[in-house]
Amino acid sequence: MALLDMKDVRGGYGDADVLHGVSMRVGEREIVVIVGPNGAGKSTAMKSVFGLLTVRGGSIVFDGEDITGWAPDRIVQRGICYVPQVDNVFREMTVHENFEMGAFLRRGDLSAAYDRIYGLFPDLKAKRRNLAGDLSGGQRQMVAMGRALMLDPKLLLLDEPTAGLSPKYMEQIFQITRDVRDAGVSILLVEQHAKQALAFCDRGYVLATGANRHEGSGQALLADREVAEMFLGG
Amino acid sequence: MTLMDFLNFHLVPGIVLGSIYAVGAIGITLVFGILRFAHFAHGDMATLGAFIALALVTAGIDPWRALPIAMAVMAVVAIGVDKLFYDYLKARPKIVTVMASLGVALMLRAVVQVVFGVDPRTYASGIVRPDDYFGILLRDRELYTLAAVVLIVIGLTLFLRHSRWGKAMRAMSDNPDLARLSGVDNRKVTMLTWAIVGALCAASGFMLGINNELHSMMGWQVLLPMFAAAILGGVGRVEGAVLGGLIVGIAEEMSIFILPAQYKAATAFVLLLLILLVRPRGLLNGKVL
Ligand SMILES: Nc1ncnc2c1ncn2[C@@H]1O[C@H](COP(=O)(O)OP(=O)(O)OP(=O)(O)O)[C@@H](O)[C@H]1O
Ligand SMILES: [Mg+2]
Numbered sequence: 324m325a326l327l328d329m330k331d332v333r334g335g336y337g338d339a340d341v342l343h344g345v346s347m348r349v350g351e352r353e354i355v356v357i358v359g360p361n362g363a364g365k366s367t368a369m370k371s372v373f374g375l376l377t378v379r380g381g382s383i384v385f386d387g388e389d390i391t392g393w394a395p396d397r398i399v400q401r402g403i404c405y406v407p408q409v410d411n412v413f414r415e416m417t418v419h420e421n422f423e424m425g426a427f428l429r430r431g432d433l434s435a436a437y438d439r440i441y442g443l444f445p446d447l448k449a450k451r452r453n454l455a456g457d458l459s460g461g462q463r464q465m466v467a468m469g470r471a472l473m474l475d476p477k478l479l480l481l482d483e484p485t486a487g488l489s490p491k492y493m494e495q496i497f498q499i500t501r502d503v504r505d506a507g508v509s510i511l512l513v514e515q516h517a518k519q520a521l522a523f524c525d526r527g528y529v530l531a532t533g534a535n536r537h538e539g540s541g542q543a544l545l546a547d548r549e550v551a552e553m554f555l556g557g
Numbered sequence: 558m559t560l561m562d563f564l565n566f567h568l569v570p571g572i573v574l575g576s577i578y579a580v581g582a583i584g585i586t587l588v589f590g591i592l593r594f595a596h597f598a599h600g601d602m603a604t605l606g607a608f609i610a611l612a613l614v615t616a617g618i619d620p621w622r623a624l625p626i627a628m629a630v631m632a633v634v635a636i637g638v639d640k641l642f643y644d645y646l647k648a649r650p651k652i653v654t655v656m657a658s659l660g661v662a663l664m665l666r667a668v669v670q671v672v673f674g675v676d677p678r679t680y681a682s683g684i685v686r687p688d689d690y691f692g693i694l695l696r697d698r699e700l701y702t703l704a705a706v707v708l709i710v711i712g713l714t715l716f717l718r719h720s721r722w723g724k725a726m727r728a729m730s731d732n733p734d735l736a737r738l739s740g741v742d743n744r745k746v747t748m749l750t751w752a753i754v755g756a757l758c759a760a761s762g763f764m765l766g767i768n769n770e771l772h773s774m775m776g777w778q779v780l781l782p783m784f785a786a787a788i789l790g791g792v793g794r795v796e797g798a799v800l801g802g803l804i805v806g807i808a809e810e811m812s813i814f815i816l817p818a819q820y821k822a823a824t825a826f827v828l829l830l831l832i833l834l835v836r837p838r839g840l841l842n843g844k845v846l
Contacts (some may be wrong), residue, residue: 373738396740405738413731416724424728427721428740470739 325350326386326509327403327478332371333380340379341367343533347511349478350525354500354510356541358517359530365513366408368530369480372511373405374398386477400428402477406484408513411467414456418447421455421466425473433473440469443499461492465499472503479503481512497523521545565694567810573699575806576706577764581779582786582798583713584757590730590793590844591750594651598638598661599758599783600776605665606631606759607766607775608673611680620680621701624763628756635755636748644747662777670773677772702764709760710799713753717795722749730793782809782825789832791843800840804828 325348335341345368349355357365370376372383374395383391390398395405404425413421422440426433441448444465450458455466464484471479481500485493493516501523504510514520521527521541529537529550537550544550581603588596606627613623642661646654687694717723722745728736729746737743758776761783765775786805790797805825812824838845 395738396742399738399740407735407738410732411735413728413735415731416727420724423724424736424739424741427725427728470735474740 324387326353327372327511328384329368329372329381330384331381332368332378332383334371334376334378335367336376341376341533342371344381344535345371345530345533346381346535347528349509349511351509352504352507353526354504354512354524356517356520356524356527357511357513357530358515358520358527359536363530364533365530366482367533369405369482369511369513372398372480373403396428399474402474403480404471404474404476404478405480406467406471406482408482408486412455412463412470415454417452418455418458418466418469419451421470422473425470429474436473436475440472443472443502444469461488461495464488464492464496468496468499468503472508476508478509478511481510483513483515485514485516493519518545561692564692567813568807569693569695569699571807571810572803573702573768573806574810575803576703576799577761577768577802578779578782578786578806579799579802580706580709580757580764581761581783582790582802583710583795584754584761585783585787586790586793586795586798586843587726587730587750587754587757589787591726592643592747594654594658595784596754597655597658597780598665599754600778600780601662601665601669602631602635602638602755602758602776603762603765603779604669604771604773604776605634605762606755607762607771608669609759610763610766611673611678611771614680620763620767621705624705624760627763628759631755631759632752633755635751635758639747639751666773666777673773675773677770679770680767698767702768705760705764709757710795713795722746726750778822781822781829782806785825785829785832788843789828789839791839791841793844794839794841797839797841797843 327349329345329347331344331346332342333340333344341364357368359365367376371378374393378391382389385401385403388401390401413424416424422437426436446462447465447469450462455463458466468484484496488496497519500510500512512520512524521544524541527539527541527544528535529544537544537547581599585596585599588594609630610620610623610627613626614620638661642657643654646657685696685698687696717727725736725741725746726749728739728741729743762776765779782805786801787798789804790799790801805828808828809821809824812821832839
């Protein structure tokens, strides 16, 4: 049984629907990528999982429990953490305080959790007293991921973690994503760098105008002529 | 004018007034930063706090002992005002809440006028002679005011920097969506913010009253300098509010060198206009208004 199972989700921000029936599954220890043109509803699909939007139809089941319509704080406690596409750090708080906020719902000794995060992002250890807003884009993205990982989620939602980053940082973020998966976390990832992402993911979905267009293994999607022509720039 | 005259008759009163403005401005900046609206009932909450302290003093309690009690009472009052009025409007455009706070201001003032009358009052009667500290003349009440402000600022800073809920307040001010995603309960942060803001209002009202006199318009009259101080320092910045408060207070006391005394109250207005023109995010880079 899949860890996350979205079936025919419809919904939007105001009265108009942005999602017209999106279905997706993420299995245990799987990296699943969502690609598609700008405005396709990729971020919106992710927000629907996290209770940030009015869902008017369909269902979202996580870990055997129907979480459709739950508030974000309740979803966080069930083990889904989310890194938004923009504004994903507390800019006026230090790197370490960002991690503390990530662990806001956790009590007790957190030293093991901090060790794990600084192990994943060794560059941030020296910057732990710097304000997150003062870091470079790549390091800020790492802070954002670290914040989300502090709660030890079962599923991590990443919305375009490599947008605007240099190829070096992009590789680094993809590598960390694999490391996180290898540590037992399932990952749902929205990516603009579709080719690179499809090459390293387990499975992928192509969304367009708020609905599923294609799905399959990363390799199969890369090989699909229609997908290549429409979404990967030939 | 000698240096000592300058210090005793202009700088020291400026610093005392400025630290009172600072306490008010901190509250304004917290509401601005965390709840994101301009709270026009701030001054009248200060008035109510001052008069609650007066009621306690009348009942025989020493003024400086009445202060913490009045702060606690106003913390509860502020939470109540939020639950009764602002909370209902939170889904509406913020300007609606701003206007509602103007209504709350009038209402609180009316309560003070009905219960305590409209005549000026004092906590203690009689003339107090200042003590001489190496040439600097200070009255006890001024010394205590400065000490209380320092304590409040240090305590609040430590709370915001190091405590779990203090950090939650900063997170909510910094990035409310992300704070919610991290599991911070918005309602608890809102309540806590109002408790702190109410207590700060009572403190600033009490200090205004003890250094001068109490009257039902006292808080309304300092609303502009307190807003000027908060914006001057940078919206959302506690250190900025302290800095802004001191600058506005000192500038008001110095203004008589260039302006007739009756224009003293215009100083804050001029400072506010200047900062909005030159550096709208304030001295310490607060939020964009
Ligand atoms: N907060 C919002 N309120 C109203 N409409 C929104 C909001 N966010 C997005 N939309 C609309 O929903 C549609 C889908 O947007 P979404 O952000 O999900 O696209 P996306 O696939 O993530 O695009 P991108 O690649 O640019 O990030 C767009 O038409 C957009 O205008
Ligand atoms: Mg998007």
